[in-house]
Amino acid sequence: EAAVTQSPRNKVAVTGGKVTLSCNQTNNHNNMYWYRQDTGHGLRLIHYSYGAGSTEKGDIPDGYKASRPSQENFSLILELATPSQTSVYFCASGDQGAGDTQYFGPGTRLLVL
Amino acid sequence: QQKVQQSPESLIVPEGGMASLNCTSSDRNVDYFWWYRQHSGKSPKMLMSIFSNGEKEEGRFTVHLNKASLHTSLHIRDSQPSDSALYLCAASGPGNTGKLIFGLGTTLQVQP
Numbered sequence: 001e002a003a004v005t006q007s008p009r010n011k012v013a014v015t016g017g018k019v020t021l022s023c024n025q026t027n028n029h030n031n032m033y034w035y036r037q038d039t040g041h042g043l044r045l046i047h048y049s050y051g052a053g054s055t056e057k058g059d060i061p062d063g064y065k066a067s068r069p070s071q072e073n074f075s076l077i078l079e080l081a082t083p084s085q086t087s088v089y090f091c092a093s094g095d096q097g098a099g100d101t102q103y104f105g106p107g108t109r110l111l112v113l
Numbered sequence: 114q115q116k117v118q119q120s121p122e123s124l125i126v127p128e129g130g131m132a133s134l135n136c137t138s139s140d141r142n143v144d145y146f147w148w149y150r151q152h153s154g155k156s157p158k159m160l161m162s163i164f165s166n167g168e169k170e171e172g173r174f175t176v177h178l179n180k181a182s183l184h185t186s187l188h189i190r191d192s193q194p195s196d197s198a199l200y201l202c203a204a205s206g207p208g209n210t211g212k213l214i215f216g217l218g219t220t221l222q223v224q225p
Contacts, residue, residue: 031211042115042217043157043201050210090156096211099145099164102203104156 003027004105006091012111019078021108023091029103030096032074034058034066036087037107043090049074050096081112116140117216119202125222132192134219136202138183143204143214146178146185151199151218160200161187192223 004025013019025032033048045058047066055066063085065077074093078085088109094102119136126132136146145164149157163169163178163185175188183204189196199220203213 033212040217043215045212048212094211099162099205100211101147101159101162102211102213103159107156 004091004093004103006089006105006108008108009106010109012113013078013081014113015082017081019081019085019110019112021076021078021089021091021110023074023076023093023105024072025074025091025093025103025105026072027093027103028071029093030071031094031100031102032068033092033094033102034064034074034076035090035092036060036085037090038087046076046089083112086110086112115216117202117204117214119200119216119219121219122217123220123222125224126192128192128194128223128225130192130223132187132189132196132221132223134187134189134200134202134221136185136187136204136216138204138214140204140206140214141183142208143183143206144180145205146176147203147205147213148176148185148187149201149203151201153198157201189221192221194223194225197221197223 034046035043049068067075091105092102147162148160150160151157199218201218202216
């Protein structure tokens with residue numbers, strides 16, 4: 001199965017601070033995704049990427065930036081963290097075909113105080 | 114309005130029983146469906162996928178797909194306490210280039 005890792009696994013941040021969540025995949029997948037998961041809202045897509053150098057806005061991009069410096073790495077950046085961004089964040093990777101499975105990392109629990 | 118609707122929201126079945134979960138897409142531009150399982154505190158793991166009309170069986174798990182109604186169902190026979198989890202349905206179509214549309218999920222509890 002595809003290997004996707006995330007760091008940190010847990011993070012406490014202060015309101016107004018900058019937070020960077022990192023994701024690495026070793027399966028040479030073209031696509032990478034950032035989701036957040038909240039009770040009552042399910043998995044919501046924040047940003048995604050089709051390959052190194054590309055980032056696209058998902059369904060809830062406001063307050064987030066993304067960076068894809070290489071095929072393996074995809075970062076999610078919260079420039080000015082707010083308490084409403086407290087959530088569990090999942091990174092996933094997959095190929096570009098419509099029938100291609102997405103593989104998820106273990107998740108990062110972010111608490112913004 | 115969720116484009117992928119799952120029902121029921123939650124389900125309790127006895128150990129050894131059958132669990133049946135449903136999922137329907139209101140987005141007509143989907144052709145592919147997945148079922149993911151997410152245990153508490155863990156990440157979603159792909160359980161089964163189905164892309165053609167009909168049925169697919171893997172061990173205790175069976176999925177059905179009716180493309181005309183964009184409805185898929187997951188059936189778990191001989192349910193075990195370890196099957197207790199959140200089950201997420203996801204859909205994709207030719208124009209989605211890998212993006213998935215997720216439902217809110219069904220929480221399954223298997224009681225010993």
